[in-house]
Amino acid sequence: MKKLITNLSYFFLLSVSIFYSNQVNAQSPLAGVYTVGSNASDDFSSISQCVDSLELRGVSASVIIRIDTGTFSEQINIQSISGSSATKNVIFVGKGNSTVVQYTPSSTNQAVISVNGASHLVFDSLKVEASGNYGIGINLYGEADSITIQNCTIELPNTSSTNNCTGIANYSSNDGTGVSQAKDLIIYNDSIKGGYIGIRLTGDLTTINNFNIEENTILNFGFLGMHTNSTRNMIIRDNKVFSSISGARSAISMWPTGANVTIINNLLELGSVVNHTRVLQVAGAPGSGGSSWSEQILVANNMVRYHGTQTSNVTGIYTKHVNYLKIYNNTVHMASGGGVKSLWLDALSSTSNIEVKNNNLSNSITNGELLRVHGQVTTTADYNNHYNPNGFRVWWKGSVYASLSAYQTGSSQGANSVTVNPDFVSSTDLHIDSSNATFDGLGTYVSEVQTDFDGESRNSSNPDIGADEFNSHTDVSIGNLTSPTNCRKVSSAQTISVWIKNHGPYSISN
Numbered sequence: 001m002k003k004l005i006t007n008l009s010y011f012f013l014l015s016v017s018i019f020y021s022n023q024v025n026a027q028s029p030l031a032g033v034y035t036v037g038s039n040a041s042d043d044f045s046s047i048s049q050c051v052d053s054l055e056l057r058g059v060s061a062s063v064i065i066r067i068d069t070g071t072f073s074e075q076i077n078i079q080s081i082s083g084s085s086a087t088k089n090v091i092f093v094g095k096g097n098s099t100v101v102q103y104t105p106s107s108t109n110q111a112v113i114s115v116n117g118a119s120h121l122v123f124d125s126l127k128v129e130a131s132g133n134y135g136i137g138i139n140l141y142g143e144a145d146s147i148t149i150q151n152c153t154i155e156l157p158n159t160s161s162t163n164n165c166t167g168i169a170n171y172s173s174n175d176g177t178g179v180s181q182a183k184d185l186i187i188y189n190d191s192i193k194g195g196y197i198g199i200r201l202t203g204d205l206t207t208i209n210n211f212n213i214e215e216n217t218i219l220n221f222g223f224l225g226m227h228t229n230s231t232r233n234m235i236i237r238d239n240k241v242f243s244s245i246s247g248a249r250s251a252i253s254m255w256p257t258g259a260n261v262t263i264i265n266n267l268l269e270l271g272s273v274v275n276h277t278r279v280l281q282v283a284g285a286p287g288s289g290g291s292s293w294s295e296q297i298l299v300a301n302n303m304v305r306y307h308g309t310q311t312s313n314v315t316g317i318y319t320k321h322v323n324y325l326k327i328y329n330n331t332v333h334m335a336s337g338g339g340v341k342s343l344w345l346d347a348l349s350s351t352s353n354i355e356v357k358n359n360n361l362s363n364s365i366t367n368g369e370l371l372r373v374h375g376q377v378t379t380t381a382d383y384n385n386h387y388n389p390n391g392f393r394v395w396w397k398g399s400v401y402a403s404l405s406a407y408q409t410g411s412s413q414g415a416n417s418v419t420v421n422p423d424f425v426s427s428t429d430l431h432i433d434s435s436n437a438t439f440d441g442l443g444t445y446v447s448e449v450q451t452d453f454d455g456e457s458r459n460s461s462n463p464d465i466g467a468d469e470f471n472s473h474t475d476v477s478i479g480n481l482t483s484p485t486n487c488r489k490v491s492s493a494q495t496i497s498v499w500i501k502n503h504g505p506y507s508i509s510n
Contacts, residue, residue, distance in 0.1 A: 029083055030054060031061035037068030047092070047101065048074050054090060058082030064091045067126070069098040076101065076113045079142075084120040086146065091122040097153055099125065104132040110139075110165075111174045117142030127153045133163050137192070140170045141180035150188040156195030159222025159245050167192035167218070169200040181207050189215045196222045198241070203231035203258060214238050218251075225251040225268075229284075231258035237265050244271035244308075249278065251304075256284035257322050259295040263302065265453050265467075271308040277337075279304050283320035286349040290324040293353070300328040301453045301467045303430045311338035316361075320346040325354045329449045331422075331430045331466040334363030341369040341395075347376040354379040358443040360422050360466030362387040369395050373411075381413045383444045385420055385465045392419055418442055422466065431468045440464060440472040 034043040036050050044050040050065055060083055084090055103112045112128050112135065115121060121144075128137045137154035140147055149168060156165040164176045168187060172178030179202045192198045198218035203209045211234040218225045218241045225241035225248075228234065241251035251268035254261065263282070270279050282297060290296050304316045316332035318341075319325060327343070334340045342361040345354060356379055361370045370386040372395040373379060386392060386404065393400065394407045401407035404419045423436040431453075432439060441462035450458055452469035464470060482497040 027057050029058040029060040030063050031059060033064045033066060035066045035068065036072075038070060039068070042068065046074055047072050047076050051076060051078050054081050055079055059084055059088050059090060062087070062089050062091070064093060067092060067094040067099050069095050071100040071102055073102050075103045075105070075109070075111070077111075077116060078114070078118045078121065079116045080118050081121075084118070086120060089120045089122055091124060092126065093122075093124040094126040096125045096151070097127045100127045100129060102129040102131060105130055105134045105136070107134050107163075108175045110134045110176050111136040113137070114139045114141065114174055115144045115147060118144055118147075120146045122148040122150070123152055124148075125151045127155070129155045130157060130165065133158055134176075135163075135165045135195070136169055136171065136174065136176060137167045137195075138169075139166075139174055140168075140182045140185070141172050141174075143180065144170070144182050146184040147182070148186040148188070149190060150186065151190065153191045153193070155193045159194055159196055159220070159247070161196060161223065161247075163196065165195035166197045166200050167195055169197075170202060171200075179204075182209065182211075183207060184210045185212070187211075187213045187216060190217075192216065192218045192221075194220055194222075197224045197227050199226045199228075200224075201228045201231060203229070205230045205232055205259060208233050209258075211235070212237075216240075219243065220245055222247050223249055224253050226253065228254050228258065229256045232260055234258060234261045236261075236263045240267045242267075242269045246273045248272040249274050249276065250281045251279050253278070253281040254283070255281060257282055257288045257297065259290040259297070261297045263297075263299045264449075265301045265455075267303050267453075269305045269307065271306075273308055273310050275310065276313045277306065277308065277310055278315045278318035279306055280317045281319075282322055282325070283318065283346070284322065286321045286347075286351075287323070288320075289322040293324055296324045296326055297322060298326045298328070298448055299330065300326070300449045301451075302330045303453060303467050304330060304332045305335065305428075305430060306333075306337055306340075307335045307427075308337055313339050315341045315344045316363075317342070318344045318346065319354075321349065321351050323351055323353050326446075326448065327354070327356045327359060328446050329358040329443070329452070329463075329465070329467055331360040331453075331468065332362065333424065333430055334365060334368060335427060337365060340365045341372045343370070344372045345374065345377045345379060346372075347374050350376050350378075352378040356381040357383050357446060358449070358463065358465050359384045360387075361385060362422055364389060366390040367393060369393050371395070373397060379413075381411075382416050383442070383465065384414065384417045385422060385439070385442070386414075386417060387419055387421055389421070416442075416444070418465075430466075432464070432466065432470045434470055434472055436470075437472040440470070
């Protein structure tokens with residue numbers, strides 16, 4: 001009898017369990033707007049609870065998850081959501097820095113938010129904080145695709161190499177190791193502060209990645225602001241990447257390089273103290289880059305500045321082994337340091353199809369090189385400005401040239417290049433002073449760069465050298481009248497002569 005009762009009890013519990021399970025699975029997919037917060041009227045009390053429901057029920061239309069103000073102390077892992085598609089996005093939207101997703105990760109599980117194989121997600125207006133010694137703000141793995149991260153702030157605790165903290169990454173594991181392919185990724189208008197690497201994205205050159213990294217601010221990283229490698233189809237545009245941390249080596253580093261990549265309109269500054277600092281680096285193994293101009297890498301309209309105290313091997317723009325590369329209309333200023341090179345085209349094996357045009361290359365360092373080109377590099381370099389108030393210096397395939405004319409003769413390059421003081425607005429603002437008429441219109445038109453750093457249209461006939469397109473003006477006023485001495489007695493048309501006063505710093509000839 002006891003055994004019979006036990007069996008009946010088990011049967012009853014099993015029946016209830018099956019009934020409950022069927023009831024849960026029978027719930028309809030999510031669609032429309034839901035809320036997460038502490039109010040009784042909210043649909044979910046935590047983000048994780050909301051994610052569980054999405055994974056269980058899927059979606060039948062676009063879903064907007066509105067997350068209230070407050071601190072949500074939780075680790076979030078989003079896996080595949082049934083029904084999500086290009087027309088059925090899942091959008092997590094907070095209230096800016098008032099919606100905080102905070103977690104203290106461990107060394108083996110570092111991501112505050114991880115996306116494992118999910119697709120068609122948007123993270124909007126969230127503040128993501130990793131506390132403690134470890135942390136990845138958002139990690140995309142399991143071949144995540146069609147992910148947008150926009151208007152978010154990511155704060156990381158540690159800038160040292162020991163902990164490898166990263167803002168946004170595609171590590172294959174949440175311990176910060178390995179590579180997982182991702183595609184169709186948009187990182188837009190985010191702020192990433194601290195950490196060892198701001199953004200780290202890796203491809204394999206066989207996947208069409210379609211990465212767009214635009215209008216982000218990356219501050220005070222310990223090593224690399226952005227690190228991308230082997231990516232295909234990528235745009236890095238209008239970002240501000242700064243660090244004064246002593247170990248910061250590159251604002252943007254693409255090594256190994258990818259194909260069909262555009263790096264344009266970025267403001268890049270380092271004040272570091274580390275050997276082999278390269279503010280902007282595009283490099284790889286021999287044979288890197290595209291296989292034709294259709295897969296070119298374009299580096300254009302960037303403002304690049306170094307103001308640290310490293311005394312050797314400091315470079316503004318560094319390239320190595322990159323074929324089908326166009327370097328157009330960049331402004332590079334090396335304000336301090338030693339062993340300085342404004343632009344360095346490096347190679348240990350044959351590297352060809354490199355065009356260097358309309359770049360404003362300056363530094364203020366004695367013996368600082370304005371341009372260095374190695375013997376294995378085949379390049380066309382012209383319409384560039386090379387300016388160093390402490391002496392002209394170009395290193396070209398083993399020869400050092402101490403004047404523009406010597407460089408032009410010895411290299412057979414730069415026939416239309418100049419050496420003119422660009423007269424920046426200030427030591428920190430690399431726009432050109434509008435009174436600098438001698439620097440106006442010295443470039444050549446290139447179809448790839450029709451606007452400047454600020455989005456202003458380029459002059460199609462005589463564009464300016466460097467990232468800033470400007471219209472010069474002459475700052476003069478009329479002084480004394482010299483003739484006729486008495487204008488009141490002029491009875492017919494006469495020539496009038498006056499003194500002109502020049503209020504600007506440059507000579508006026510006509």
